[in-house]
């Protein structure tokens with residue numbers, strides 16, 4: 020059983036409250052910490068967490084029994100207590116049998132992974148063909164939420180590594196506009212549809228899958244359509260009922276939560292679109308991050324530090340949101356992907372004792388491409404009334420040939436973190452205004468509008484090169500950040516009951532709208 024400790028009842032919580040109310044942010048003795056893991060450098064020097072505050076935060080983690088929770092998580096205990104399940108997405112990216120909890124899990128995972136590998140290689144080599152005897156040219160992933168977001172994010176991020184002739188498309192919404200558009204881009208006889216649904220009962224996914232099934236039956240024939248459909252699910256019998264053949268059906272298990280599932284067979288379409296080796300390299304990166312999370316002391320532990328500093332911002336500095344700002348076109352979908360991981364996990368107000376919490380839990384995660392956002396919402400980051408801690412993510416080795424552009428992109432990223440943190444005080448603004456042809460009155464009127472208070476925290480994440488391995492590390496560190504926060508907030512991070520009511524009511528609405 021996970022610890023059930025109300026964090027506000029710990030000694031460290033009180034100390035942190037006192038600390039943050041007594042220290043004005045500008046006097047907050049800042050810590051300069053950089054932690055490197057493989058090709059990623061996390062620079063925490065622009066945080067509002069001093070060495071002293073961090074030590075209190077680690078006391079908080081100790082009082083909340085974080086180490087025991089980490090052991091229980093990796094140890095396969097049923098830490099998803101409301102659903103009575105273990106949480107073992109980390110097992111999906113372990114490659115050494117020694118690390119496995121049980122032979123059973125090891126065999127299941129490696130068996131399914133090798134089935135994916137063979138299937139992908141057969142399709143890409145032309146050994147497994149479409150019903151007309153020709154190679155496939157398109158793959159369509161039909162899924163929603165955790166059965167879509169990670170794949171879309173990773174496909175965009177890793178396209179420069181693409182080692183596959185297949186074009187990957189996504190159908191992820193009940194808005195049939197997507198279907199209309201896709202039908203302009205593909206021909207059914209060249210397309211493999213991958214229906215991905217953990218439950219194999221999600222309405223949107225099944226409605227979409229049925230549209231394409233019907234079209235394929237109509238155009239390709241009653242038996243032929245089956246050569247165009249693969250399924251990924253925890254419930255193979257449901258996939259069989261839909262008509263998907265056993266050798267086109269790939270499994271994962273109820274101990275893989277949807278939003279943590281891209282490492283499982285759910286990644287099939289990604290492996291088809293990029294090539295199996297690219298997919299496996301991403302898994303191996305995540306494995307490295309898991310080892311780091313498991314073994315590094317809290318001070319040197321990237322996800323723990325990300326989590327604890329986030330707790331300082333949310334609970335003691337009252338930040339209500341946090342921004343993810345990639346300075347890389349390739350990482351454009353990262354904020355959307357992380358929204359599900361963070362908010363479906365920790366957007367909860369009932370604690371592990373069944374009580375309503377009296378402290379904040381998950382902040383709202385949002386964000387967009389950093390350079391573009393500078394020209395839209397950064398105004399609020401610099402001068403708005405909210406504290407918005409932000410992650411700036413810069414990829415150093417670029418995948419294009421425009422050196423000057425990369426230089427400008429990096430300059431913008433560094434400049435923004437500096438501007439947010441250092442700000443610009445009254446004297447500096449006055450001096451600058453005085454150098455212009457302005458009257459004293461004009462200067463005084465303009466002055467307050469041009470001041471930047473500074474002390475806006477950010478974490479700079481520099482990625483040497485956006486390799487599949489480094490993407491795996493980046494995502495896994497975020498997953499573990501949110502795990503740590505869930506433990507400290509005393510909530511269950513691996514269920515998502517909050518999505519159910521809307522689904523129930525939508526069924527009623529559907530009936531009413533049909534009348």
Ligand SMILES: O=P(O)(O)OC[C@H]1O[C@](O)(CO)[C@@H](O)[C@@H]1O
Nearest residue numbers: 164165166216217218221277518
């Ligand atoms: O993979 P499934 O079972 O179709 O579910 C898709 C998504 O829907 C949710 O259950 C939310 O409705 C997510 O947790 C999940 O990732």
